[in-house]
Every structure is written in C-alpha cells, then in structure tokens.
Amino acid sequence: MRRTLLALSIALFSSQGAFAEDHQHASLGAHEHGVASLNLVVDGNLVSLELDSPAANLVGFEHTPGTDEDRATVARVKAALEQADTLFSFTPAAGCTLQQIELESPLFAADEHEHEHEHEHEHEHERHDDHAHGEHEQHDDHDDHHDHEHSAHADIEGRFGFNCSSPERLEALTLPLFNSFPAMQRIQVQAITTSGQHGAVLTADQPTLSLD
Ligand SMILES: [Zn+2]
Numbered sequence: 001m002r003r004t005l006l007a008l009s010i011a012l013f014s015s016q017g018a019f020a021e022d023h024q025h026a027s028l029g030a031h032e033h034g035v036a037s038l039n040l041v042v043d044g045n046l047v048s049l050e051l052d053s054p055a056a057n058l059v060g061f062e063h064t065p066g067t068d069e070d071r072a073t074v075a076r077v078k079a080a081l082e083q084a085d086t087l088f089s090f091t092p093a094a095g096c097t098l099q100q101i102e103l104e105s106p107l108f109a110a111d112e113h114e115h116e117h118e119h120e121h122e123h124e125h126e127r128h129d130d131h132a133h134g135e136h137e138q139h140d141d142h143d144d145h146h147d148h149e150h151s152a153h154a155d156i157e158g159r160f161g162f163n164c165s166s167p168e169r170l171e172a173l174t175l176p177l178f179n180s181f182p183a184m185q186r187i188q189v190q191a192i193t194t195s196g197q198h199g200a201v202l203t204a205d206q207p208t209l210s211l212d
Contacts, residue, residue: 034185047162062154084160087177095165105156178204
C-alpha cells in the first residue's frame with residue numbers, strides 16, 4: 001500500500017515537473033489546501049477516476065485522528081467517498097455504475113488500526129483519563145515537533161471504477177462533490193477519452209467538464 005502511494009506521488013510530481021519539498025504546500029500541484037486533482041480515463045467500458053486531495057479539503061484536518069470525534073469525522077468522510085456515484089456524475093445515457101473503490105490515506109490507516117484494536121483502545125482510554133493532564137501536554141509537545149521537523153500534511157487518494165454500458169455516449173462529468181465538501185475550492189481535472197484529452201479547473205460554480 002505504502003509503496004504504491006509513494007510511487008504514485010513521485011509520478012505525479014514528475015509529470016508536473018515540480019519536485020517540491022513536503023512543506024512547500026503552496027507549490028503547484030504538490031499539496032495546496034482547497035485544491036485537488038482528478039484524472040479520468042476511459043478504457044472500453046471502464047471509466048476510472050483518480051482523486052488526489054489534501055485531507056483538509058475533505059476531512060477538515062490532516063493529523064492522525066486522536067479523539068473519538070476525529071475518528072467519527074474520518075468515518076463520515078470515508079462513508080461519503082464510498083458513495084462515489086453521488087460525488088461524480090456522468091451523462092445518464094452512458095449508463096455508468098460504480099464498480100470498485102480504493103481509498104488510501106494515513107488518516108484511514110489509523111482508523112483501521114483503531115478498529116483492529118478496539119478493545120485494547122477502550123482500556124487504554126480509561127487509563128488515559130486517569131492521567132489526562134500529563135498525557136495531554138505530552139501530546140501537544142509531540143504535535144509541535146511534528147509541525148516543525150516533518151510535514152504534518154496528509155493526502156487522501158481515491159480510485160473509483162465505473163462500468164459504463166454506453167461509454168460512447170459519455171458527454172460530461174459533473175462533480176456534485178463540491179456540495180458535500182465546501183472546503184474543496186477547485187479540482188484540476190484531466191480526462192482521456194476516445195475523443196481525446198480534456199482538461200479544466202472545476203469549481204462549485206462550474207462543476208461540469210465537457211467530454212465531447
Ligand atoms: Zn496540508
């Protein structure tokens with residue numbers, strides 16, 4: 001998983017010719033809050049979407065979920081992304097149905113880990129409460145260290161596969177996603193279809209890319 005993620009990031013940076021250090025989040029395409037990229041490829045009946053977004057655009061934060069509230073937020077976002085056919089909308093005549101979803105993020109990894117150790121966590125939680133004050137201060141120190149020494153940023157990557165019965169009738173992609181995630185300001189979309197390449201920057205006001 002981790003290796004795939006790294007390979008993908010390198011490919012992304014290379015293709016944009018912008019090798020940026022982790023913390024230069026204002027760099028083009030690297031990690032800019034409010035901005036995400038979306039690639040669409042049509043291959044026969046399969047339409048693949050790849051979304052790469054700073055976690056902040058979807059979750060509202062990028063740290064490892066540390067509280068029950070954080071974990072609930074992450075779970076909500078994950079559930080919303082799993083309903084990808086309500087976030088990405090194709091020309092109805094193309095007959096596209098969602099077939100496959102892969103989600104990757106350091107935030108989700110932490111979420112899965114917590115599930116695996118749900119029981120142990122509950123016990124730990126009680127113990128944490130006993131020493132709530134000391135534990136909390138330690139935690140803050142750690143966060144500060146993290147911000148200065150490493151990148152505290154995290155992305156969410158989603159790959160969504162749609163099977164389309166009439167891909168030749170695919171005329172447009174619309175992103176209702178903007179309605180669900182107000183922190184998402186714009187999405188740079190690149191599409192490769194049978195009619196060629198299409199690109200646009202989509203926003204809540206302009207959420208549709210023509211694929212004609
Ligand atoms: Zn960030």
